[in-house]
Amino acid sequence: MVQDMRLIELKGVCKSFGDTEVLHDVDLYIRKCEFITLLGPSGCGKTTLLRIIGGFEMPTSGEVLFEGKDMTGIPPHKRRINTVFQKYALFNHLNVFDNIAFGLNLKTPEQLGVKTKAEKKAEIERRVSRMLKLVKMEGYEKRSTNALSGGQQQRIAIARALVNEPEVLLLDEPLGALDLKLRKEMQLELKAMQQQLGITFIYVTHDQEEALTMSDTIAVMNGGRVQQIGDPKRIYDEPKNAFVADFIGESNIISGEMLEDDLVRFSDTEFQCVDEGFEKNEPVDVVIRPEDIMIVGEDVGMLTGTVQSVIFKGVHYEMIVISGQFKWKVQSTTMQPVGSRVGMTIVPYNIHIMHRTDMANVPYNIYVPEGASREEA
Numbered sequence: 001m002v003q004d005m006r007l008i009e010l011k012g013v014c015k016s017f018g019d020t021e022v023l024h025d026v027d028l029y030i031r032k033c034e035f036i037t038l039l040g041p042s043g044c045g046k047t048t049l050l051r052i053i054g055g056f057e058m059p060t061s062g063e064v065l066f067e068g069k070d071m072t073g074i075p076p077h078k079r080r081i082n083t084v085f086q087k088y089a090l091f092n093h094l095n096v097f098d099n100i101a102f103g104l105n106l107k108t109p110e111q112l113g114v115k116t117k118a119e120k121k122a123e124i125e126r127r128v129s130r131m132l133k134l135v136k137m138e139g140y141e142k143r144s145t146n147a148l149s150g151g152q153q154q155r156i157a158i159a160r161a162l163v164n165e166p167e168v169l170l171l172d173e174p175l176g177a178l179d180l181k182l183r184k185e186m187q188l189e190l191k192a193m194q195q196q197l198g199i200t201f202i203y204v205t206h207d208q209e210e211a212l213t214m215s216d217t218i219a220v221m222n223g224g225r226v227q228q229i230g231d232p233k234r235i236y237d238e239p240k241n242a243f244v245a246d247f248i249g250e251s252n253i254i255s256g257e258m259l260e261d262d263l264v265r266f267s268d269t270e271f272q273c274v275d276e277g278f279e280k281n282e283p284v285d286v287v288i289r290p291e292d293i294m295i296v297g298e299d300v301g302m303l304t305g306t307v308q309s310v311i312f313k314g315v316h317y318e319m320i321v322i323s324g325q326f327k328w329k330v331q332s333t334t335m336q337p338v339g340s341r342v343g344m345t346i347v348p349y350n351i352h353i354m355h356r357t358d359m360a361n362v363p364y365n366i367y368v369p370e371g372a373s374r375e376e377a
Helices: 046-054 096-105 117-134 150-162 180-197 208-214 232-237 242-247
Strands: 006-017 020-031 035-039 061-066 081-085 168-172 200-205 217-222 225-230 252-260 263-266 269-272 282-288 294-296 303-312 317-323 326-332 341-345 352-355
Touching (some): 006 200, 020 046, 020 200, 020 225, 035 046, 046 168, 081 150, 117 150, 117 180, 180 208, 208 232, 217 242, 263 282, 294 326, 317 341
Parallel strands (some): 035 200, 035 217, 081 168
Antiparallel strands (some): 006 061, 252 263, 263 269, 317 326
C-alpha cells in the first residue's frame, strides 16, 4: 500500500534548451513506496523530468526536494536513486554476475556494512544471488550478456540497478525494445518486484495500457505540463480535459452545449448527464468511451446511424457508426453487419462533460460524404 509520506517534491520546475522551453512550471510530489508513471506522447517532457529527478539535468528554475532537502547540484551518484534505461548499457566484457556486482565492487567494505574484504566479497555474493532470484535468472551467473535474449538483458539491467538498494528507481521506457508478449509479462513482474521491495518506482512511457496496468499513480503530460494526476481508474473514468480523454484509452469526443445542470445537447439531441457547475448554454466537450455506447434497435435509440466498418478484436467487435456528420466508435460483444441501421443509447453517468478545448470534432472523426469536400461536410 502506498504511504502518504512525500519522498520527492518538484516545485515550479522549468527547463529550457536554448530558446525552447520543454517543461513549464511543473508541480508534482511522489510518495514513498509509490509506483508513479509519467505518461505522454513523444516530446512532452517526461524523460527530461525524469532526468532532472535523477540529477542528469538541472532545472532552469524551480526546486527538486528529496525528503524536504534541496537536491540542486547533487550529482546522480550521490543521490539514493538508480536508473534503468531503454538501452540497457550492460558491460559486454563482463559476465552476468559481474554486471550486477559492478556498483557494489566500487564501494568500500564499510559502505556495504561490513569490515573486511572477505566479508565484502561474501556480502556482494549474497546481494547478487538475491537479485538473480528476484529477476528469475538464477544459474546465469557465468553467462555472457551477449548470449542473453532482450528480455533477459532487461532483467539483468534491473537487477544491477536494484542491487545497490536505492530508495528510488527511475525507469525510462525499459520495456520498449521487447516484443508484445514479453512486454506484458514484464509489466506484471516489475509491479511485483516493486511491491516486494517497497521501493519507489518512477516510470516513463508513452504506452497507455502499460501505465494503466502497472501504476499506483499516473501523471499525464503534454507540452511540458502535467495535464492530470490520479490513480489509473480516476484518470480513465474522469479525464480532466479532452487531451487526457483522447490519450488514455479510446474516446468519442464531440462538441456540445451544456443547457443546464445535468442536461447537455450534442448531435442535435438532448441527453441527461450527471455533471454540474457549468454556465447555462456553455460550449463544452463531450467524451464518451466506445464501450459505453449500447447498440439497440433503430426505433428505440437516442441516436441512429449506419454501420460503416466492423473489426473483430477478440473480446469484442469494434464498429464505426456514422450518425449525422460524426463517426462514432462503438465496442460491443454483438456484431452488426456493415451497412445496417442501428440505434445507440448512452446512460447519463457514461457521458463526461468538460470545458471546451480545441480537441473536439478532430478531423478524423468527421464524416465526409462521398464526393463532398470537408468544408461542405
